Amino acid sequence: MRNRRVALWVAAATGYAFLYVPLVIVIVYSFNDSRLNAEWVGFTLDWYDKLFHNEEMLTAAANSLFIALIASAVATVLGTMAGMAMYRYKTRLLPVLVLTPIAIPEILMGVSLLIFFVMINFTLGIFSVALAHIAFCIGFVAIVVRARLSGMDESLIEAARDCGASSWQTFRYITLPLIMPGVIAGALMAFTLSIDDFVITFFTAGAGTVTLPLQIYSMIKIAVTPEVNAVSTLLMLLTLALIIIASRLTPTLLRSE
Amino acid sequence: MTARSTKLGKWLVSGPPLAYLVVFFAIPTLIMVLASFRTPGDFGGLAPLVEDGRLDLNLESYARFFTDAVYAQIFLKSVGYALVTTLCCLALAYPLAALVAGSAKRHRDFLLLLVILPFWSNFLIRIYAWMIILGPNAALARTVNGALRWFGHEPVPLLFSSFAVLVCLVYVHLPFMVLPLYANLEKHDRALLDAAQDLGANAWQRFWRITFPLSLPGVYAGAALVFIPALGIFAIPDILGGPGDSLIGNVIKQQFLETRDWPFGSVLSIVLTVAALLLAGLAAWIGRRNLGAEPVRA
Amino acid sequence: MKRLLALFACVLLAMPAIAKDQLHLYNWNNYIAPETIKRFEEFCKCEVVQTYYSDNEELLAKLAAGARGYDILVPTSNAMQALIKGGQLKPIDKAQLPNLKNINPRYMNTPFDPGNQYSVPYAMSTTIIGYNDQKMKELGLPTDTWAVIFDPKYLQKVKGRVTVLDSSSELFAAALKYLGYSANDVDPKHWEEAATLIKKAKPYWAAFNASSYIKELTVGNIWLVHGYSNDIFQANLDALAAGRPFKILQGMPQEGAVLAVDNMVIHKDAPRPDLALKFINFMLEGKNSAELTNLIGSGNPNLDAVKYIKPDILKHPAIFPDKTVEAKLEQLTDLTTQQRRLRNKLWTEIKASR
Numbered sequence: 001m002r003n004r005r006v007a008l009w010v011a012a013a014t015g016y017a018f019l020y021v022p023l024v025i026v027i028v029y030s031f032n033d034s035r036l037n038a039e040w041v042g043f044t045l046d047w048y049d050k051l052f053h054n055e056e057m058l059t060a061a062a063n064s065l066f067i068a069l070i071a072s073a074v075a076t077v078l079g080t081m082a083g084m085a086m087y088r089y090k091t092r093l094l095p096v097l098v099l100t101p102i103a104i105p106e107i108l109m110g111v112s113l114l115i116f117f118v119m120i121n122f123t124l125g126i127f128s129v130a131l132a133h134i135a136f137c138i139g140f141v142a143i144v145v146r147a148r149l150s151g152m153d154e155s156l157i158e159a160a161r162d163c164g165a166s167s168w169q170t171f172r173y174i175t176l177p178l179i180m181p182g183v184i185a186g187a188l189m190a191f192t193l194s195i196d197d198f199v200i201t202f203f204t205a206g207a208g209t210v211t212l213p214l215q216i217y218s219m220i221k222i223a224v225t226p227e228v229n230a231v232s233t234l235l236m237l238l239t240l241a242l243i244i245i246a247s248r249l250t251p252t253l254l255r256s257e
Numbered sequence: 258m259t260a261r262s263t264k265l266g267k268w269l270v271s272g273p274p275l276a277y278l279v280v281f282f283a284i285p286t287l288i289m290v291l292a293s294f295r296t297p298g299d300f301g302g303l304a305p306l307v308e309d310g311r312l313d314l315n316l317e318s319y320a321r322f323f324t325d326a327v328y329a330q331i332f333l334k335s336v337g338y339a340l341v342t343t344l345c346c347l348a349l350a351y352p353l354a355a356l357v358a359g360s361a362k363r364h365r366d367f368l369l370l371l372v373i374l375p376f377w378s379n380f381l382i383r384i385y386a387w388m389i390i391l392g393p394n395a396a397l398a399r400t401v402n403g404a405l406r407w408f409g410h411e412p413v414p415l416l417f418s419s420f421a422v423l424v425c426l427v428y429v430h431l432p433f434m435v436l437p438l439y440a441n442l443e444k445h446d447r448a449l450l451d452a453a454q455d456l457g458a459n460a461w462q463r464f465w466r467i468t469f470p471l472s473l474p475g476v477y478a479g480a481a482l483v484f485i486p487a488l489g490i491f492a493i494p495d496i497l498g499g500p501g502d503s504l505i506g507n508v509i510k511q512q513f514l515e516t517r518d519w520p521f522g523s524v525l526s527i528v529l530t531v532a533a534l535l536l537a538g539l540a541a542w543i544g545r546r547n548l549g550a551e552p553v554r555a
Numbered sequence: 556m557k558r559l560l561a562l563f564a565c566v567l568l569a570m571p572a573i574a575k576d577q578l579h580l581y582n583w584n585n586y587i588a589p590e591t592i593k594r595f596e597e598f599c600k601c602e603v604v605q606t607y608y609s610d611n612e613e614l615l616a617k618l619a620a621g622a623r624g625y626d627i628l629v630p631t632s633n634a635m636q637a638l639i640k641g642g643q644l645k646p647i648d649k650a651q652l653p654n655l656k657n658i659n660p661r662y663m664n665t666p667f668d669p670g671n672q673y674s675v676p677y678a679m680s681t682t683i684i685g686y687n688d689q690k691m692k693e694l695g696l697p698t699d700t701w702a703v704i705f706d707p708k709y710l711q712k713v714k715g716r717v718t719v720l721d722s723s724s725e726l727f728a729a730a731l732k733y734l735g736y737s738a739n740d741v742d743p744k745h746w747e748e749a750a751t752l753i754k755k756a757k758p759y760w761a762a763f764n765a766s767s768y769i770k771e772l773t774v775g776n777i778w779l780v781h782g783y784s785n786d787i788f789q790a791n792l793d794a795l796a797a798g799r800p801f802k803i804l805q806g807m808p809q810e811g812a813v814l815a816v817d818n819m820v821i822h823k824d825a826p827r828p829d830l831a832l833k834f835i836n837f838m839l840e841g842k843n844s845a846e847l848t849n850l851i852g853s854g855n856p857n858l859d860a861v862k863y864i865k866p867d868i869l870k871h872p873a874i875f876p877d878k879t880v881e882a883k884l885e886q887l888t889d890l891t892t893q894q895r896r897l898r899n900k901l902w903t904e905i906k907a908s909r
Binding site for chain 1 (some may be wrong): 266267270271274275277278279282283284285286288289333347350352353355356359366369370371372373374375376377378379380381382383385386387388389390392430431433436437439440441444445451453471475477478481482485486488489491492496506509510515518522523526529530533534537
């Protein structure tokens with residue numbers, strides 16, 4: 001028993017190390033006294049200073065956060081509904097529509113959405129980007145929720161029905177808490193996908209809309225300076241803070257049974 | 258429960274996501290599917306659909322795909338990379354997901370957040386960090402090549418190689434394997450494992466005959482969410498791939514940008530998407546055959 | 556943190572409509588000095604909103620799909636050709652550009668835009684060889700010929716330390732020049748020759764890379780690159796700043812090279828063509844034009860700018876070539892659909908070859 005726990009801990013620790021060594025480099029290099037993200041030269045806080053005076057970068061970061069919050073929220077709701085529908089009912093079209101955005105190359109989706117928005121005369125801007133993000137995030141949420149639902153104990157649902165609970169009550173007090181870890185996992189994935197998306201965002205963004213990935217990728221041929229490390233670090237910490245605050249404010253909603 | 262209320266329930270639940278995806282995904286995609294039958298515009302984009310009163314549709318781009326072997330070759334290479342990525346992700350993600358799922362409730366959310374936190378920093382920056390780790394003068398390369406030299410072998414580049422591409426592919430897709438696995442493992446009943454232990458099963462048997470089969474839906478979900486996107490990726494080979502690491506995602510990107518051949522780009526994309534969906538369907542079918550059918554309500 | 560949240564709130568509130576005068580500039584990143592933008596904003600009492608692309612092809616794809624809202628674009632000549640032929644540009648009213656006379660006549664009235672109906676030259680660069688001077692001297696390699704990128708007899712000394720651009724047009728142009736043809740040669744037989752040459756050299760190259768190669772060159776992981784003059788100029792500045800023992804120098808091959816002239820053009824659906832013309836005239840002033848050259852080492856077609864440019868930049872033959880070198884530089888022309896398809900087929904085969 002003890003050996004197994006140790007083995008699990010070691011394996012998991014390797015996983016965490018694999019995840020964090022690059023991240024530590026990202027954070028450390030935000031203090032690197034060199035334009036290039038290539039070798040350590042010396043310590044400086046200049047890049048954070050530059051960042052706070054860089055309106056473009058800050059606006060881009062704010063836009064990214066805003067879009068990610070909207071897109072992940074809507075995608076989580078729609079994706080959870082889709083996941084439940086795929087589990088409960090015999091739908092043929094929905095699984096295809098849900099899975100295909102994951103498979104389709106982003107550049108095709110980006111170009112097609114741009115053509116579509118232009119066709120229906122929809123002004124490109126922050127909301128066109130959010131709509132695009134929702135479209136490809138729904139699938140990720142749906143698949144995770146569906147996987148969580150499979151093998152679920154139906155007797156609990158039946159018991160609730162027998163006690164006279166309505167469909168909504170059954171969902172709110174029985175089903176939802178049971179699938180909550182799946183919903184949260186899906187929401188986290190959707191948020192991650194949205195905040196870092198480049199290709200689809202590039203095509204669906206308006207003339208004045210910049211998100212952080214757009215800003216950063218345009219620097220790729222010149223130099224991705226430590227300013228980018230700085231804004232990345234800060235955005236990460238900000239998001240972490242937002243999540244911790246959110247989970248404190250809604251403990252009953254997010255608590256899984 | 259009447260049949261009518263279930264029908265209503267079905268539309269209430271599946272309606273909104275269906276409607277959304279039809280408008281913002283199916284219709285735009287059909288535009289591009291139609292484009293695969295059109296000719297490229299001389300200066301980019303597409304040639305007009307109606308030329309001299311005739312509908313300008315053809316199978317030219319499809320013919321090119323099926324006659325030039327090189328595209329199928331690159332496609333198969335991409336499948337290989339995606340498979341290796343999926344397997345490595347599974348190996349790394351399983352212990353992580355198991356640890357998080359098995360932890361005390363108050364630690365669980367925190368440990369989960371810890372898994373996903375790195376992925377809220379920018380993708381490019383993380384890849385650059387890997388370039389630093391794998392660089393020829395960094396500690397890792399020097400250790401590996403030092404050891405190789407000891408055995409009389411030529412030094413190998415860690416950067417700008419298939420190894421670098423695979424490491425980054427695994428890195429970038431890891432959370433998409435961890436999260437579905439976690440969502441599944443979290444609901445496993447400890448009592449089953451305790452009972453098995455009481456009956457004399459050792460740790461490996463408990464894992465292989467109880468935990469793993471129960472986790473299969475999570476494994477399949479994670480595998481789908483890693484394998485399918487990995488098939489179409491292009492940024493990682495572009496930034497740190499070697500000269501031979503061009504994948505089908507790169508070729509597709511070239512059609513839309515450098516070559517301005519949208520019809521052919523659409524053809525390649527359609528082939529990729531159909532192949533990905535077929536493989537996913539195949540895997541799901543095999544899974545259902547091995548485990549028995551899922552309960553489905555009408 | 557507070558500032559970020561405040562900015563966040565401002566973005567939310569400001570989103571409905573910003574009625575201020577705005578000029579939308581769609582440009583390469585770091586392709587205009589921040590001081591220049593500030594001075595223009597004071598001059599025109601307007602706001603310049605910048606969005607960026609990192610490749611001509613991204614610009615072309617986005618516009619071909621119907622994107623609107625941009626005033627000024629900055630395409631390279633061959634991309635501009637495609638835009639003109641595709642009817643995407645608004646003709647320029649030259650009466651509003653008194654400063655146009657500052658441009659070197661050599662760069663006006665080119666086959667890309669006869670009579671300069673749509674465009675005004677902005678800045679230039681050449682695609683050449685960049686190298687680590689210490690390593691090249693050590694290995695005794697020449698730095699003024701494409702042979703050092705394509706000939707295995709030189710390549711074996713730098714195996715795994717060379718990168719080439721991940722662009723079929725640029726790499727084929729270099730190969731064609733090395734073989735003695737024009738960079739714009741469209742004979743399929745010559746293209747096959749170039750493809751064979753590239754496939755022979757490919758095993759010695761570390762990567763096809765257009766994005767992170769400069770970083771690796773500056774740090775010393777890569778010793779020799781096929782790259783842009785601006786990038787190589789910048790790499791040297793970075794190497795100096797980091798105190799490296801070597802310099803990164805530009806090598807102009809004697810067989811000739813590709814010249815890229817970037818132009819200011821106005822999109823056909825520009826919301827503010829009046830501001831766009833003001834901007835173009837502003838950038839045609841020597842002082843403003845010189846600022847970019849001094850910042851990134853770009854070539855400059857503006858004769859009036861010469862007196863404002865730092866003297867040591869004027870000395871670089873890859874940035875300000877003399878007559879003999881100029882004669883061997885060529886701008887790339889746009890290809891037809893069939894030619895692009897053949898080029899892509901050859902390129903894909905090169906990438907897939909062992």
